[in-house]
Amino acid sequence: MNKANNHKITIGLPLMHHEQGEKRGFLPDFIYALEKSGAGVYLEHGYGSGMELEASAYSDVAPGVTFVSNDEAYQQDIVLILRCPSDEDLRKLRPGSCLISMLHYATRPERVKFLRSLGLKSISLDSIKNDSGSRMIENFRAVAWNGLEAAFEVLQNTYPDPGFFSPDRQAIQITLLGAGALGAYTVKAAVHYGSIPLHEKLAQENVPGVIVTAVDYDITNHARIMRGLLSKTDILVDASARVDSTRPIIPNDWLAYLPAHAVILDLSVDPYQQKLGKNYTKGIEGIPQGNLDKFVLFPDDPAYAKIPDYVRKENRRNVVSCYSWPGIHPRECMQIYGQQLRPIMRILLNQGGLNGINPNGRFFERAIGRALLSNYVR
């Protein structure tokens, strides 16, 4: 029961029906916290099974939890799901109910339009921000570390003589596109090879470390300088957040300057898409898009065939790309999201749902207020 009225707010948590490798679901301790805050919790049958959690793992700690069908999970007052559901699933929500998900309003204008047309309210997890503008629900750390871990695994096999593990090799050179929040985490992950055990092993054996060179938009307009950088790059990382996604930062031609053994790591995961007569492209032109099922893509990978024709893709290197980098380690990822989301959900439930939230109220209410669809549209 919530404070605002006598209606017990219900929360539905449907499964994410994306690629097979998408195994994430909120963990039992988070579900317990929802129930403790007075919500009626409805989990889709099989919830948590991707992480090898039985139904009893949830019902043991949150006895009031009910397992329901996919449709029923979408029929609750609040629907909480990490990745945005398909249009078909979105239609299952009741008009006036509230969707909480990573909705990325700014880069998904069609989604915003669709949510409004369905009469839905929403809170975009990626827009919940504190007074300083920092995201409160994020896992940039996992994006950076999981991506770098995968990239270094590939580089270990491609690095030329004397080999990646040799104390006689040069320091690894990483060129990083983007110096924002994600770029910042990337630096830390990169100098540790994306893996603390690997970092310790190589340090013990006196193997030279990692040098990260970050470049921003201004420099990427200077072909001469960029070619010089690319020619000595072992791993090229895209962690940029471009203002204009119709122009790549690294045109496909420039990939020819990368050494043959180089690895391209895509952390930004901007899509190729055609909208309103415009062609949108990835920051590094001509690399394919990976997912949790397959995130290492060699130059002959069939994924290249899915790249639209307007994109040049002749020059290729080994690519590491994943739409959902944090999902590679699902439990760790959901532990973090659950912990970050707990105070938000507590406030939301205590205030009787979205109607009770004052966007100019206290700290967490203000944070929620910034993430509302109505606020974004305004």
Added chain:
Amino acid sequence: MSKKISIGFPIMREEPGEKRVFLPDFAKKLTEIGFEVFIEEGYGNSLDFYFDNYKNDNPSIHPLEHEEIFKQDYVLILRSLHDSEFALLGKDSCLISMLHYPTRPLRQKIMRKNNVQAISLDGIVDDFNVRLVENMKSVAWNGLEATYTQFEKYIPNLIRENGNPWKVLILGTGMVGKQAMEAASKLGKKERNYEHIRLGGPGAIVTNIGRNITYNKSQMIELLAESDIVVDTTQRYDPSKPIIPNEWIAHLPEHAIIVDLSADPYTLDSNPPVVKGIEGIPHGNLDQFIFEKDDPNWGITIPQSIPTANKRKAVSCYSWPGIHPESCMRHYGQQLLPLMRVLHKKNYHTLSPDGMYFERALFRARLDSYLKRKSGQKKV
């Protein structure tokens, strides 16, 4: 009627350049929470605020003399009290300040001797150990802004005749290092960067390195030789040893600038002794943070035993956020408000590690919590 919770604001008695004070709007918001606010006479004058700006007909805001300020339930001051001032605190008062427990063992000892109840602002961390009261962004941006401004004095719009980009070497990949990367890539100031781009400038190339490179002398000399700016943001395991010994500085180009964002002091008498990460550069403050190679003040803060033969222009400040005092204090005020709401309901002794989000964060910052953690670590 129960007594209202009081909070006192003493004046910081630091170098003249230290102008920071909590702003009138913050004091007003504290009264809205329910605090009775006491302001030391003269508080705010450094920023051209006077008591009337704070009072503004608010019945819960009062002036008070220096010594009485320290007797309030809470005493809030950004930079720590001086050693002699801890004895002024009331028996039941709780000091809230940047106390840096781990790196100030002497201060810790004095606080324990005086039975001080303290909450260290830099120790208020969330469940992920992320600081809730910090201004790392200002540390990095203010430091880099000051640095690029030095170059801009003789290179308009920072566009050099040879068309080369600025090469910045950042030591350390922690919180400050992350901010420094962005600040360095944007020439220390976004407006300056926009203009630079508009005029076709090549921008900056920022190289970040961690411990697995800094130990390697030949690699470091190679990197230093091509750097225009070197930035120290490190947090060393062993602060008694520099990362860049003074002799390596000779390999920097003559025009290069060394930027000290770590602001570790030289304290050779502490245990372990502490030296700066870049050996032989001065320790600046808000009065002077630019040091030319021939600056007469170069040696004032450097102990005799530290080698200083090799010099480059140095930019160093103990309190980088204080360069823009008003925006800094607006920022801190905003971060502190939700915490003060908790402190109005709870006190030093009733804060719980099992409380809500902000209460847990405050609990971790208590001196007693820190000492308990420390003794636990020792036992392990």
